[in-house]
Amino acid sequence: MMRWNGWGDSSVNYPLSEMAETYLQEKLGVLVSFPDVSKNSLLTQIPSSKISPHPLIQTTSSDRLYHSRGQSLPDWIALRYGNITTFPDGVVYPQNLEEVRETISFSYKNNICLIPYGGGTSVVGHINPTQNDNPILSVNMKNLNCLLELDKKSQLATIQTGTSGPLIEKQLNQQGYTLGHFPQSFEYSTLGGWIATRSSGQQSYHYGRIEDLFVGGHLETPVGSFSLPPHPASAAGPDLKQLVLGSEGRIGILTKAIVRVQPIPEVDVFYGAFFRNWNSGCDAVKSIVQNNIQISICRLSDPTETEITLLLSGKENQIKWLDRGLKTLNYHSDRCLLILGITGNRNKKRIIRHEVKSLIKNHSGIFVGRIIGNSWEKNRFKTPYLRNTLWDYGVAVDTLETAVPWKNVHKTVNEIKSAISNNLEFFNEKVLVFSHLSHIYRDGASIYTTFLFRRCKDPDELFIRWKKMKQGASKAIVSNGGTISHQHGVGTDHAPYLQEEKGELGIQTIKAICNEFDPKGLLNPGKLVM
Ligand SMILES: Cc1cc2nc3c(=O)[nH]c(=O)nc-3n(C[C@H](O)[C@H](O)[C@H](O)COP(=O)(O)OP(=O)(O)OC[C@H]3O[C@@H](n4cnc5c(N)ncnc54)[C@H](O)[C@@H]3O)c2cc1C
Missing domain, CATH: 3.30.300.330 (GMP Synthetase; Chain A, domain 3)
Known part of the structure; x- marks a missing residue:
């Protein structure tokens, strides 16, 4: 069961070694904990719902608390210290397209704000109800969780958008396919959330970011249905998929998406390498990409993160040996760890491994094989x-x-x-x-x-x-x-910083698009553009 005030399955823990605890005290000072507020005490603080009854709407305190906050640090502070100022007035769990339509139509008639909710893993306040005079409804998409069609010939899958990472992979893997989208929040985040936030998976270098995978789908909006057909490519004017990607629940509810999938690769392996310092590591990874070496993941840690990664691996003896070995070879405290992966077929793996090893060597790096890569893989969703x-x-x-x-x-x-x-x-x-x-x-x-x-x-x-x-x-x-x-x-x-990037005209354009789909401004107000 998902923790109500923290990350992940409540039966899974990640204990800290004594060595790691000592390290933290050295860096931060003496650690003092403060107790969290209890769930029961928070439940009693929730004000009564402003929503009139409807058979699709749940208004229990528990439903409303669960949908009040996501996973950002301010969200944790609010949940753990009992400092929540806004709750949704109700939650809908649509079972099908008709219920999504009914939810939007009921909300529009009654001036109710709607917050599309995927896995609630947002770390920037996407799903939090903001102060509003209108009632607020969260629309949790978790029951729309099926693979609807797998077109093996075109390597396209049509999937309902409330489907979480593990469920997507399970349904595709059963037929020999994968989407290959693995954000660190994979366990709980959903296809709809990935598209609406322009997510990037850990192996995006191989599989592509979500915008490379998303080729079409269906959006329900207050002004009608919006369907995006799956064209391999098109020169027919602006690409309307780009309106949906990154729309953050502001223009409608995406109910299904058509995504590019591929057969499960023969090999999917991860390796470690060290560089003497950050500069040589950066030069090496730049060369990897500019020389078009087809790895799947490339993650270069600075010296502090390198030290912490090794410390947290929990393998104290192995780390001591590694440390000694690296120091003998002149990799001291400035050393930087690179995790890289290769995904594909066996022959290709051999060639890429050879290419990448010699490139690392040319940058005074040392390739250390699979032990560290395996440890990273084991903990990739546990960290x-x-x-x-x-x-x-x-x-x-x-x-x-x-x-x-x-x-x-x-x-x-x-x-x-x-x-x-x-x-x-x-x-x-x-x-x-x-x-x-x-x-x-x-x-x-x-x-x-x-x-x-x-x-x-x-x-x-x-x-x-x-x-x-x-x-x-x-x-x-x-x-x-x-x-x-x-x-x-x-x-x-991040909304206060968006204008710097998009310019005034850009922000006006985004607002105009939101207004076109949602003239009353009831969809996820206060997010993306204020
Ligand atoms: C521990 C952790 C690790 C993370 N790692 C990564 C990472 O590696 N890569 C990465 O990209 N992100 C990462 N994130 C951020 C987060 O997981 C992503 O933003 C993710 O895409 C959100 O998906 P979700 O299903 O949880 O969406 P939610 O958080 O529920 O919603 C996010 C936004 O999408 C909208 N939305 C959701 N579903 C729909 C829908 N069907 N129709 C319309 N709008 C919808 C919501 O209204 C909201 O605005 C991480 C978060 C955590 C907590």
Whole structure:
């Protein structure tokens, strides 16, 4: 069962080793935990629903609490300290297209705001009800979870959008196919959420981002149905799929999507490599992409993240041996870990492995084979469970991300990290901040930054500290010409920075599109554009 106030299945834990705990205390200071508010006490705080009864609408406190917040750090603060100011007035779980239509039509007649809800894994406030005079309804798509059609000849699958990652893969795998979209939130996020937020999976370098996979579908809107036929390519004017991608629930409810799938690959393997420092690692991954070497994932950690990854692997003895070996070969504290993968057929794997190994060597790197890659693979969807453990130790965690051209990568990484550290220093607190390049492109890379800091007793104070760091980092991103999001989307948290990227005319255009589909402005108000 999904935790109501944290990440993931409540029966899954990710314990912290003694070594990791000592490391954290050294970096952040003595750790003090503060108790969470109980679910029962929160349930009693929920005001009565403003929605008039309807057979499709659930108004229990439990339904409303569960849909009140997502997975951002402000969401965790609200849920764990009992500081929630807005709840949806009800939740609908449509079973079919007719119920989606009925929900939209009822809402439009009664001026009810609608928030399409996939897996609720948003980390930027997408699914949170914002202050509004109108009643608010969450539309949880989880019952629309079937593979409707698999066209093996065209390698296209039509899938209902409430389908979660594991259910998509299960249904496709049974017929020998895969979508290959694996965000770290894979366990709970859904196809509809991925499309509406322009998500990127861990192996997007091989399979493509969601916009490369999404070729058509069906959207229900307050002004009618909107169908997008699956053309392999088209020169027939602007591509209307782009209106749906990244629409964040503002223009309608996507009920089914047609996506590109492929046969399950013969091999899907992950390797580790080390570089002496960040610069040589960056040069190597840039060469990989610019030389068109067909790996599936390329994730380069800075020295701090490298140290933490090894520390968290839980294999203390193996790590000590590895550390000794690397030091003998002159890979010291500046060393950077690269995780890379190869997906495809056996012959191709052999060729790519050879190409990538010699490229790594040419950049003074060392290829260390599969042990670290296997450990990464084993924990690829488990790492988020650490957020629960760290919280219990009194540590808050957040992540942010961007993408910039190669020429700006170093400066942007450094300025994001400095902005986060400097802004917390103001409160006389220390932060542990580290980055990795998570996706690489011919012309640039995405930068993913994680920061850990001590919690305090007062939720408002904790929120203010987070906000200072987030604002500092966001300003560093936009001032370096980075996008405010490479994969998490805009929601509420990134909306103030969108104009910098899209310009005034761009924002007006997005608003005009929302208005065309949703003239009363009832769909997910306050998200994407304010
Ligand atoms: C631990 C963790 C790891 C993550 N890792 C990644 C990652 O690797 N890559 C990545 O891209 N993101 C990642 N995310 C962010 C998040 O998982 C993605 O944004 C994801 O795409 C959201 O999907 P969801 O189904 O949970 O959508 P929700 O959070 O429920 O909704 C997100 C937005 O999509 C809209 N929406 C959802 N379904 C529909 C629909 N059917 N029709 C119209 N609009 C809809 C909602 O209204 C909302 O605006 C991570 C989040 C967490 C918590």
